[in-house]
Amino acid sequence: MIQNLIDGVLTGSYISLGAIGLTLVMHILRFANFSHAELLSLGAYVALVFDALVSALVPVFAVKIAPLSLTWALSAAILISMVITAISALLIDRLVFKRVREKGQELSMVFASFGMALIIRNVIGLIFGLSPELYSKDIAFAMILSRDPLILVKPDQIFVLVAALVLMFLLHLVLSRTTFGYSLRAVAENPSLAQVNGVNLSRTIMAVWLIGGGLAAVAGVFYGLSHQLIPVMGRDLVLPIFAATIVGGIGSVYGAVLGGFIVGIAGNLALVILPSGYTPSVPFLLIIFVLMIRPNGLFGEARA
């Protein structure tokens, strides 16, 4: 039970990171972006490539940062992947979503995002093959926190949690202390009022894609560190991150963080009462539950 709770918090850390970008995009561009989870897999695979590349070019970097299985090379690869994934998110918007927006129906964006999800997911499958990949082939040994009840935690998991919390705190500082942060929140609340107060809407949208893409890349790598990389990982992540945005309230960054942890914990606690085969349904049950008792989520506001 306690083990499930701890695992849930750790799962929650990458779901939250993924949900932050999704909730911002959904709020500002007003569409459910079903391809957001593919940014997580893109980020994870880009990091895989650069991990290998950096390790080969600078062998000293291929050393583990004890006691983690994470190497210096992978750390560098994460940063590179954040940049590449952020730019990819922006490019996808420029090449596809922006054009669909301009063609008229905002609702069609949801279809377009599903189409993009199919394309990205299967192109990754074609390039990297359908079998799973790992960042490190070594078996990571878990630390025993307690023998009775038995509670195990891997050093990597602690790192993932701490790093995710640090990133979230940095984002919190930006949103609550800088005028750039205010302008993001202003556009989320009222785009045309933000404009008449001098906020450039298209630049803000670019910033949202960059932030969302960057955080998605980290979330993807963290997922890979905790599990393994498979091309269809986006398919398995899309519902949990949507559930996190709905639980937290669409548009609320803090809601997405909290929602992510709730989804992670609920998924792991469900294992206590449900067979593991039902895990994929848990986010859906959570969505239905929230829609019944508090449709606008924990921090969301009603908006047409």
Place this chain on the structure above:
Amino acid sequence: MPDAILQAKGVTAGYVPDLPILKDVSITARAGQVTLIIGPNGAGKSTLIKAIAGLVQMSAGQIAFDGGDITGIRPDQLAQHGISYVPQTDNIFRSLTIRQNLDLALRGARGDAAATLARLFDQFPALAAKHRDKAGTLSGGQRQFLAIAMALASAPKLILMDEPSAGLSPKAAQEVLEHARALTEQGVSILLVEQNVNQALRLADHCYILAEGRNQVDGSAADLLGDSIVGEIYLGGRRVGAA
């Protein structure tokens, strides 16, 4: 007569192509004056202000401001030209604090932001006292003052105000309108849309009456105050170019 600061000529605009709400409307706002626009519901008053601010597309007409052409301006460039716009409702960011609202408005402003902020807090002591509170917690009148303070942040030459007294108690409405009047003494010109006709006519210099998207009558506010034509247009008895 003072110089024209803003001239809108032959403005035809609407939310949907081929369905203009404004038809060939022309108005002039003069420097240092309060120029009032009144008219019955659906006359196109707000649409005119939005068209000037670049929030509604114009299919015909020109807007000249302070010697330059600002037709089809992008709303986020208004402040750079010296224009501020106070929308009717939702004119502050409820989820930001008062201070954050002002910081946002000050972001692109010229000059010393800290000094401007201090000046604004001097001018609106009620806002200074609550600057850490979320703007959503303010009363209706205080919201209008915050919106006006945000408009003043960029040191504008002209403020477009869309029904600042809407939804306020008569007392708060009077305060807000008087404050708007007082701004002209700081050298700011005001283009004001109001439903509160009598109160607004008392403090305005010049007044335009719109109905059904067209100019009807204009004249000095003092003259129109006692004129029966205002009532006639409101009641629909007399219209120019009515369909």
Place this chain on the structure above:
Amino acid sequence: MIGVISYLVFFATTASILAIAVLGLNLQWGNTGLFNGGVVAFFGAGAYATLILGGTPQAGHLGGFELFYPLALLGGMAAAGLLAWIVGLLTLRLRHDYLAIATFGVAVAFENLMRNAEWLAGGAKGVRGFERPLREALGDGFLYNLLFFAVVLVILIATYLFLERLVASPFGRLLRAIREDEEAAQSLGKNPTKIRLTAFVTGSVILGLAGGLYGTFYAFVSPQDVLPTLTFQIWAMLIVGGAGNNRGAIFGAFLIWGAWTASGWALSRFAPVEAQLYTGSVQFILIGSVIVGMLMWRPQGLLPEKLVVSQRGKTPLVKQGV
């Protein structure tokens, strides 16, 4: 020769069943603007319920009610409608993303439940023990398939005529009014949520009908039949054919099903053996590209909606200078 005709009948039957599903989706998306991200759940509910209600008793899972076939099919439609009613009740009063996410979630959960709950529908092995109606009289051969095709065709035409009349009726005009401008529709004194719910449930009942026919055709349904792939295919059919146009929906169903079948055949025939594993990936990329490409270059589809719709009242974000 009989082989070719037999294959054509088989192809046309499947395409017609899918066309019925596309018609159901068209009522939701094309006419009312409701995004259904879980088409396959309603299709699947129809298939599973029809087979469970109409099948012979099986050890280990629910079913074997051996209902008279038309009743079983109606039961399938009702199951799909009930599912839609529950989801719609929870989401249709909220902003549109909620419906998209909730319906997507329904599809994930439905497949997950069918795969795991052996007591309910046989789990991964699927529902067996269904006897196709009139099989004893007609046998399993070409004649049966031809007759079955004729029945499906009649149902397709009936569905088409029903929807055409519905869309032309005052109710149909209301649907479009709500799609174009909800506030305006509300100001007319209509309750948009209720009307949208009616349209969503009706569309899902039609999806359930298609699912029921599909299950009948194969006399078998398993979790493999309710994968998200089917949702994407049915969308592509509607988008390519032309959302809002019922004839376009049918045309799109035949075109995309033909293209899907042909691409699958071509890949299995001409792709190198080592690449065979990736046939699915290539087909998904194709279908994703078709959806995205149509939305970018011809969002109205090949056969656009004929009706002149009222102009949109709200200024979309794009026009605000994005």
